[in-house]
Amino acid sequence: MITGFGLSGKAVEAAKLVLEDAEVQAMQEYANTVSIMRLNYNDHGPVHMRTVALNALIMMGLLRDAGIKTNLEKEDCGTFEDSLIAVLLASVLHDLGMTIGRQDHELHSVYLAYPILDRLLRKVYAADLQKLVTVRSLALEGISGHMGTRTIHSLEAGLIQIADGCDMTKGRARIPLIVAGGPRPGDIHQLSANSIEDVRISRGTEQPIRIDIRMSGEIGLFQIEEVLLGKIAKSTAKIYTELYALMDKGELKRYL
Known part of the structure; x- marks a missing residue:
């Protein structure tokens, strides 16, 4: 997922951090246990979350190739790479709330993901507090809005909605x-x-x-x-x- 879609620089660093994080892996596994064993629901574990990330990365690349700017770019708050990092992290963390249950799981995911986002982004943006806050906030919007039941405003968050819905095979x-x-x-x-x-x-x-x-x-x-x-x-x-x-x-x- 990292090399195949041309990630580089800080995006590669963020991808490695979140994909290799032991706490994230443990939460994803338990989310799947709750979803499948307790609720008799479909996959909400590491495979699903990585699939959503892959879908989102593909769509981000297609939009970039078409010359369409992300919200961070249009608002002069960041680069395409910053938007990519927010989308990637939100995709990998968006269903952590399934460790608690299905109802309002997107909101549970927000507060469960916040300390993880903060911890990882402090490594990626060690010298740039403003960028850390911006990317963290954008990722949280993507997580909270992925079900399509709450209004989102950024293009980045909208891509996560579609990327999540496309994992239906x-x-x-x-x-x-x-x-x-x-x-x-x-x-x-x-x-x-x-x-x-x-x-x-x-x-x-x-x-x-x-x-x-x-x-x-x-x-x-x-x-x-x-x-x-x-x-x-x-x-x-x-x-x-x-x-x-x-x-x-x-x-x-x-x-x-």
């Missing part, structure tokens, strides 16, 4: 399905997620970001229309996004 639902012995009757979320074969993020033809979702059955439309579309609709990055769905041997359906 059947692999994410595989473990809870195994634990539960198959989908529970009437559990549309698990059934629909299990029909999502692939999600790809690439350069669009009309907008910088294109999301293609391949499904094995029409029930996967629920995951797109009730989960992902809702997040995109509330996202500040919606205007830069194309969304398509493809049934196996079916026609391409365009949403955005």
Whole structure:
């Protein structure tokens, strides 16, 4: 994830710090235990959080290539690299609140992530308190807004919403399905997620970001229309996004 997307300088330092942090790893593992074993929900652990980070990094790169500036750049508060660090850290930490439970987990994630962000960013921005405060605040906005239920204002936070919603493939639902012995009757979320074969993020033809979702059955439309579309609709990055769905041997359906 570090070398493949051209991270350098402080962004590489931040990525290594958060990915190798023992406390972060322990919290991510326990978040997954609570999500899967206690709540019979889908993956909210280290694989999910890294997948969201990867999705967000891809979209950040696509926007940069299209000449679109982040909020920190437009507001003269920081560089693209600073925005990248905020998005990366927020993506890796956004579901720490699942260690407590599902309800309001994004808000629980904020206060659980704050001391970690502060600790790591003091290493990255040791000589720049203003930059530390700026990046920390932006990361917290991304964490608090990732569910799409609260209004966010920065482009950076909007990308985290979409990156989170794009982690919907059947692999994410595989473990809870195994634990539960198959989908529970009437559990549309698990059934629909299990029909999502692939999600790809690439350069669009009309907008910088294109999301293609391949499904094995029409029930996967629920995951797109009730989960992902809702997040995109509330996202500040919606205007830069194309969304398509493809049934196996079916026609391409365009949403955005």
